[in-house]
Amino acid sequence: MVKELNNSAFCINLKHREDRWKLFSEEMNKFPDNFNIVRFEAIYDPIEPRMGCAKSHIRLIEIAKNKCMSAILILEDDVVFIEKPYAKIQAVLSNLPNNWDILQLGVYETPIGEKIKENIYQIYYAQCTHCILYNHSVYDKIIAYDGKPLGIDDYISYLAATGKINLYHLHPPIAFQRKGFSNIKNVEFDWNNNNHHLNKDYKYYRAVFESIKEKNLEKISRNIEEIRDNYLREQSRIMLHKLSYNNP
Structure with a gap:
C-alpha cells in the first residue's frame, strides 16, 4: 500500500500551449524544493483532442508500470493548487483504504459520494483529471483503454460505475482548474462557474x-x-x- 508520495509528479502540457506552462510554473512553487515535477509533452490529436489527453495519461501509466512505480501523480497544465498541497496529499495517503485504485484530488460536477474516512469519499463518477493519483493496482485496467473516443475521466467513471475499480476523491479538494480555452471542448470554459x-x-x-x-x-x-x-x-x-x- 502506498503510504508516502514519491517526490515526483508529471504534468501533461501540449507543446504549443506555452501560455499554460508559464502559468503552471507558478503553481510548482507551492511544492517543496525537492519535489520534482516533470513536463510531459502531451500527445496531440487535433481531430479527437480527448483521445490525445487519454493517450497522454495512458502513456505515463505505461511508464510508471515499466519503472515499477507504486503510484503515479499526474497533473494537467491548467491545475491550480491551494497553498501547501504536498502536506495535504501526504496526509490523505496515510488514510486511504487498502483497496483504492484512483484518488482524485480535485473534481467537478461530482456527487460527494460515500464517506469512507476523514475527507475521503468513494464515488462512481467524476469529471476532470487535472490532479489524479493512480495506484499500481489500476495500471493494467487503464492501459486496456480500447481506443473508443472516450475522455479519460469518462473512461475512469465507466470503470468505477461498473464496479471494476475503486475510485475515491478528496473533499474538500486541493486542486482546481484554471479558467481558459479548452483544447478538448474547443471553447473558453470555466469549471468554477456553477452557471456554465x-x-x-x-x-x-x-x-x-x-x-x-x-x-x-x-x-x-x-x-x-x-x-x-x-x-x-x-x-x-x-x-x-x-x-x-x-x-x-
Missing part, C-alpha cells in the same frame, strides 16, 4: 452514470435523450454500447 452553459446537460450526464451503476439500459437511454451537448451525448452512447455488449 453545460450545467443542465451535466445533470443528465451524471444520471447516465448512476444508471450505468444500476445497469438500467432503459434509464440510460432516457437520460441520453435529454442531453443537448453533442460531445456528452456521444460519450454517453459509447458507454451504452459498451454496457450493452458487456465490453470492459
Whole structure:
C-alpha cells in the first residue's frame, strides 16, 4: 500500500500551449524544493483532442508500470493548487483504504459520494483529471483503454460505475482548474462557474452514470435523450454500447 508520495509528479502540457506552462510554473512553487515535477509533452490529436489527453495519461501509466512505480501523480497544465498541497496529499495517503485504485484530488460536477474516512469519499463518477493519483493496482485496467473516443475521466467513471475499480476523491479538494480555452471542448470554459452553459446537460450526464451503476439500459437511454451537448451525448452512447455488449 502506498503510504508516502514519491517526490515526483508529471504534468501533461501540449507543446504549443506555452501560455499554460508559464502559468503552471507558478503553481510548482507551492511544492517543496525537492519535489520534482516533470513536463510531459502531451500527445496531440487535433481531430479527437480527448483521445490525445487519454493517450497522454495512458502513456505515463505505461511508464510508471515499466519503472515499477507504486503510484503515479499526474497533473494537467491548467491545475491550480491551494497553498501547501504536498502536506495535504501526504496526509490523505496515510488514510486511504487498502483497496483504492484512483484518488482524485480535485473534481467537478461530482456527487460527494460515500464517506469512507476523514475527507475521503468513494464515488462512481467524476469529471476532470487535472490532479489524479493512480495506484499500481489500476495500471493494467487503464492501459486496456480500447481506443473508443472516450475522455479519460469518462473512461475512469465507466470503470468505477461498473464496479471494476475503486475510485475515491478528496473533499474538500486541493486542486482546481484554471479558467481558459479548452483544447478538448474547443471553447473558453470555466469549471468554477456553477452557471456554465453545460450545467443542465451535466445533470443528465451524471444520471447516465448512476444508471450505468444500476445497469438500467432503459434509464440510460432516457437520460441520453435529454442531453443537448453533442460531445456528452456521444460519450454517453459509447458507454451504452459498451454496457450493452458487456465490453470492459
